[in-house]
Amino acid sequence: MDLDLRKLRYFVAVAEHRHFGRAAQALFIAQPVLSRQIRAFEQELGCLLLTRTTRSVELTAAGRQLYDEARRITPVVAAALRRVQEADRGEQRLVVAFSPGLHVSDAIRAFTARHPDVAIDVFPLRWWEQDAPLRDGRAHVGFLRRPFDDAGLRTVPIGRERKVACLPVTHPLAGRPALTTADLDGEPVLDVRRLRMSSLEEKFELIASGQGLALVPLSVAGWYPRPDVVYLPVTDALPVETCLAAPEADGAGPVPAFLDIATEVLRRRDGEGRQDGRQRDGAARQDGRRSGRS
Amino acid sequence: MDLDLRKLRYFVAVAEHRHFGRAAQALFIAQPVLSRQIRAFEQELGCLLLTRTTRSVELTAAGRQLYDEARRITPVVAAALRRVQEADRGEQRLVVAFSPGLHVSDAIRAFTARHPDVAIDVFPLRWWEQDAPLRDGRAHVGFLRRPFDDAGLRTVPIGRERKVACLPVTHPLAGRPALTTADLDGEPVLDVRRLRMSSLEEKFELIASGQGLALVPLSVAGWYPRPDVVYLPVTDALPVETCLAAPEADGAGPVPAFLDIATEVLRRRDGEGRQDGRQRDGAARQDGRRSGRS
DNA sequence: CAGATCCATGCCCGAACGGTATCAATGGGG
DNA sequence: CCCCATTGATACCGTTCGGGCATGGATCTG
Structure with missing residues (x-):
C-alpha cells in the first residue's frame, strides 16, 4: 500500500550499478538480500522493473520511469525532513x-x-x-x-486589474483600439476554468488558430506577447x-x-x-x- | 535513515483527528500500535511532533511543518506510482x-x-x-x-535572443534609445548566476533600487514590466x-x-x-x- | 470522590529484514 | 568443446519490527 522508500533506494542502487553484487556492496548489505528486496518490490508494484540475465541487468520501461521518479522524489523528501527539523529548532x-x-x-x-x-x-x-x-x-x-x-x-x-480581450490578428475586431462587452456578444469565449489545458500557452494557441477568444487579466496578457494575437482592453468589463x-x-x-x-x-x-x-x-x-x- | 511513509500516514491521521483512538480506528489498527509508531517516528526524526495530555493532542511546530510536508509529499508519491504503472502498461x-x-x-x-x-x-x-x-x-x-x-x-x-540592459529609471543612461557594451563599461553589472536570489523579481528589485544593472534576454525582460526599470537594447551584445x-x-x-x-x-x-x-x-x-x- | 475517557506500557505472535551457504545459468578461454 | 569464473536466485536461520490484547496511570466530569 505505501511506497517503501528503503526498497526504492535499493532499486535506485541496482538501476545505477546495473549489477546486483556491486549495488549490494554500495548499500552495505548482502547480495541475496538485495535480490529478494527487489523482487518483493516488483511484486508490490505489480510490474517488472528489471530484465536480468546472469550477465546483465537492464531497466524495463516501468523501471526507467521509476528511476526517474525516484530521482525526483528523493530530494523532495530529504528537503521536507530538513525543514521539519528546522521547524523543531x-x-x-x-x-x-x-x-x-x-x-x-x-x-x-x-x-x-x-x-x-x-x-x-x-x-x-x-x-x-x-x-x-x-x-x-x-x-x-x-x-x-x-x-x-x-x-x-x-x-x-x-x-x-483590467481585463483585456485576446483575439487572433485575423479577427474583424482586431483593428479596434478598444472593445466593450457588447462587441463580444455572440463571440466564442474560451472558458479558462472549464478547459483543463496544461498551460496558458495552449490557450493562446487556440486563440491564434481562430478557435475563439478569451478575456484575461492585463498582466497575464503581458506575459504572452505574440505576433498572432491582439490584446484589446474591454472598457466596460468588471476588473x-x-x-x-x-x-x-x-x-x-x-x-x-x-x-x-x-x-x-x-x-x-x-x-x-x-x-x-x-x-x-x-x-x-x-x-x-x-x-x-x- | 529513510523516511517511513507508513509512519507518515499514521502521523497524518493523528494530526487530523487530534485523537489517537479515533485515528487508529480510521487506520484500522489498534490504538496502542499507533501510540508506539508515533513515538518511534518522533525518535527517528529526533524531535517531538505532538504535545499530548490525556485530554488533548496538539501539534508542535515541527509537527505542523511535517503535516504540511506530508500533504505535499503524499500526492507526489501517488502520482509517481501511477506513472510507473502507466509506463508498465x-x-x-x-x-x-x-x-x-x-x-x-x-x-x-x-x-x-x-x-x-x-x-x-x-x-x-x-x-x-x-x-x-x-x-x-x-x-x-x-x-x-x-x-x-x-x-x-x-x-x-x-x-x-537579443540581450537588453535593465537600468533604474533614475540612471543617467535611461533616456537613451539604445546602448552599446561600451556604455556599460564601469557599470556595476549584477551577475545572475553568482547571486542566488530566490527569484528574478528580487534581481529587478536590486536594479530598481540602484544597486546595479543587468543584462537579460529580451523575453525575460518582457515578463517583468515595471515602471521603475528601463529596458534598453544593447546593440552590440552577443545574442x-x-x-x-x-x-x-x-x-x-x-x-x-x-x-x-x-x-x-x-x-x-x-x-x-x-x-x-x-x-x-x-x-x-x-x-x-x-x-x-x- | 468515583467513573469515564484517553494515551502509554508490557507482553505475545507472526511477518519482514538481513546474513551465510549454496545452486543454476551464462559466457569466455584454453 | 569443455571447464571454470561470474552472477543472480534460492534455502535456511536468527533478529527486528509491526500489530494485537490486556492493563496501567493521568485527567476531566459529575
Whole structure:
C-alpha cells in the first residue's frame, strides 16, 4: 500500500550499478538480500522493473520511469525532513504563493525587514490554481485573483486589474483600439476554468488558430506577447480583483504578521498610483496595437 | 535513515483527528500500535511532533511543518506510482522543460499530432535552472538558454535572443534609445548566476533600487514590466543562444522523435521570421521607452 | 470522590529484514 | 568443446519490527 522508500533506494542502487553484487556492496548489505528486496518490490508494484540475465541487468520501461521518479522524489523528501527539523529548532517558515503576474517582492521585502528570522519560500501558482494550495498546506499565504472559493480563508483585497480581450490578428475586431462587452456578444469565449489545458500557452494557441477568444487579466496578457494575437482592453468589463488570502486557521505563527505588513505595503503602493493593472493600461493598448500590426 | 511513509500516514491521521483512538480506528489498527509508531517516528526524526495530555493532542511546530510536508509529499508519491504503472502498461511519457519565456507549444503540438500516444508533461524551469533537471531525470528534453553545461547532452540550437540592459529609471543612461557594451563599461553589472536570489523579481528589485544593472534576454525582460526599470537594447551584445537539449543516453523512447520534430518546427518558424527574440526587437525598445517615461 | 475517557506500557505472535551457504545459468578461454 | 569464473536466485536461520490484547496511570466530569 505505501511506497517503501528503503526498497526504492535499493532499486535506485541496482538501476545505477546495473549489477546486483556491486549495488549490494554500495548499500552495505548482502547480495541475496538485495535480490529478494527487489523482487518483493516488483511484486508490490505489480510490474517488472528489471530484465536480468546472469550477465546483465537492464531497466524495463516501468523501471526507467521509476528511476526517474525516484530521482525526483528523493530530494523532495530529504528537503521536507530538513525543514521539519528546522521547524523543531524554532526556525519559522512561510510559503508565499502567487498567481502569475502578481508582484510579491515588495511585500516580502517589507516582511523580511521586520522578521528576518522567518524563511520565505515563494510558490509560483499555475494559472488554474488559486486557493487549493492554501487549503492543502502547500502554501500559507497567497496572492490570488478572483474568482476563487473564499470559504475558510481570510482575504484582503489588494487591487484590481483590467481585463483585456485576446483575439487572433485575423479577427474583424482586431483593428479596434478598444472593445466593450457588447462587441463580444455572440463571440466564442474560451472558458479558462472549464478547459483543463496544461498551460496558458495552449490557450493562446487556440486563440491564434481562430478557435475563439478569451478575456484575461492585463498582466497575464503581458506575459504572452505574440505576433498572432491582439490584446484589446474591454472598457466596460468588471476588473479582476486581486487578493491576499490565508487559511483562517493560521492564527498563530508568521501568517497574521505577513498579512498585516503586506496589506500596509500594498495599500501604500496603491495610494501612489503604482498598483498593478491600473498603471499599465496604456501599455496594454500599445501591446495590442503593436501586435496587431505585425 | 529513510523516511517511513507508513509512519507518515499514521502521523497524518493523528494530526487530523487530534485523537489517537479515533485515528487508529480510521487506520484500522489498534490504538496502542499507533501510540508506539508515533513515538518511534518522533525518535527517528529526533524531535517531538505532538504535545499530548490525556485530554488533548496538539501539534508542535515541527509537527505542523511535517503535516504540511506530508500533504505535499503524499500526492507526489501517488502520482509517481501511477506513472510507473502507466509506463508498465506501455504508455509513454515525455517531460519537456523550458526556460522562462521560451515557447514550447508549437513543438509540443507538432509532436502530439504525430505521436498522440505519448503523454507530455511541461516542466517550467526556474530562472537559475538550466541543464540540471535534464541530468537528474526530472525532465527528458529542455528548451534552454546558453550558457549551460553541454557535457553528456545532445543540443540543437533553435534561435537567438537579443540581450537588453535593465537600468533604474533614475540612471543617467535611461533616456537613451539604445546602448552599446561600451556604455556599460564601469557599470556595476549584477551577475545572475553568482547571486542566488530566490527569484528574478528580487534581481529587478536590486536594479530598481540602484544597486546595479543587468543584462537579460529580451523575453525575460518582457515578463517583468515595471515602471521603475528601463529596458534598453544593447546593440552590440552577443545574442543569447536558445537550445533544445536532451541527455545523450536517451537514445530510445520518444526523445529522439521529439528532437527531430521540434527542430523541424522551429527551423520552419525561424524561416518565416517568427523566431523568438528576433521578431520582438521593436517591442522591447518600446517597452523600455514606455517604462522610462512613466 | 468515583467513573469515564484517553494515551502509554508490557507482553505475545507472526511477518519482514538481513546474513551465510549454496545452486543454476551464462559466457569466455584454453 | 569443455571447464571454470561470474552472477543472480534460492534455502535456511536468527533478529527486528509491526500489530494485537490486556492493563496501567493521568485527567476531566459529575
